[in-house]
Amino acid sequence: GDSVTQMEGPVTLSEEAFLTINCTYTATGYPSLFWYVQYPGEGLQLLLKATKADDKGSNKGFEATYRKETTSFHLEKGSVQVSDSAVYFCALETYGQNFVFGPGTRLSVLP
Amino acid sequence: KAGVTQTPRYLIKTRGQQVTLSCSPISGHRSVSWYQQTPGQGLQFLFEYFSETQRNKGNFPGRFSGRQFSNSRSEMNVSTLELGDSALYLCASSKTSDNTGELFFGEGSRLTVL
Numbered sequence: 001g002d003s004v005t006q007m008e009g010p011v012t013l014s015e016e017a018f019l020t021i022n023c024t025y026t027a028t029g030y031p032s033l034f035w036y037v038q039y040p041g042e043g044l045q046l047l048l049k050a051t052k053a054d055d056k057g058s059n060k061g062f063e064a065t066y067r068k069e070t071t072s073f074h075l076e077k078g079s080v081q082v083s084d085s086a087v088y089f090c091a092l093e094t095y096g097q098n099f100v101f102g103p104g105t106r107l108s109v110l111p
Numbered sequence: 112k113a114g115v116t117q118t119p120r121y122l123i124k125t126r127g128q129q130v131t132l133s134c135s136p137i138s139g140h141r142s143v144s145w146y147q148q149t150p151g152q153g154l155q156f157l158f159e160y161f162s163e164t165q166r167n168k169g170n171f172p173g174r175f176s177g178r179q180f181s182n183s184r185s186e187m188n189v190s191t192l193e194l195g196d197s198a199l200y201l202c203a204s205s206k207t208s209d210n211t212g213e214l215f216f217g218e219g220s221r222l223t224v225l
Contacts, residue, residue, distance in 0.1 A: 034213075036214075036216075041218070042218055043115070043117075043201055043203075043216035043217050043218045043219050044154075044201065044203075044214075044216040045216065046213050046214070046215075049213070089154065097167075098144065098156050098159060098167050098169075099144075099156070099214060100156075101146075101153065101154040102153070103153040104153055104154070
């Protein structure tokens with residue numbers, strides 16, 4: 001079945017550091033790819049998405065590019081802030097099927 | 112526009128009891144999905160409802176059940192609670208039945224089983 005693999009962390013960075021969270025996927029169809037973020041005590045919220053190969057999703061300084069050749073959707077941000085501390089989930093969705101989420105990566109940003 | 116609302120936010124039960132959790136989706140959203148989130152297992156899909164019909168079900172025992180009402184509100188029930196059922200239960204809604212798009216999550220119901 002479809003699956004998502006991502007680095008589990010925790011990842012600890014200093015403010016203004018560069019962030020990469022790796023995500024790779026296995027899917028039988030042509031999935032849409034998502035990054036969701038969960039702040040402490042809250043539900044998940046969509047951070048960005050890409051629906052086809054080579055699309056780049058971006059939001060709040062975060063970006064990720066849908067790489068079909070490497071089945072990857074790595075999340076990057078050039079300069080993280082303390083307020084970015086959260087758990088980040090990579091996910092895929094294939095037409096007619098349910099979302100499949102990765103295990104989540106906890107990010108802590110220190111001032 | 113109101114978001115997805117889940118009630119109760121927190122609850123404590125003892126083994127053997129049952130619990131019912133409620134989810135009100137965003138207005139106009141007809142699909143509601145439920146997930147169990149635990150530190151060890153991450154997000155696990157429970158079931159999805161669309162227009163009062165269960166369309167998909169995850170790999171959970173029959174103690175876990177759900178339903179959806181004509182106004183799209185959904186409930187899930189867990190009977191004969193076990194310690195391992197302690198988790199954050201998340202509800203998500205979307206506009207379409209085929210999930211081609213974004214899921215909107217509620218803040219969750221945190222269940223503790225003693």
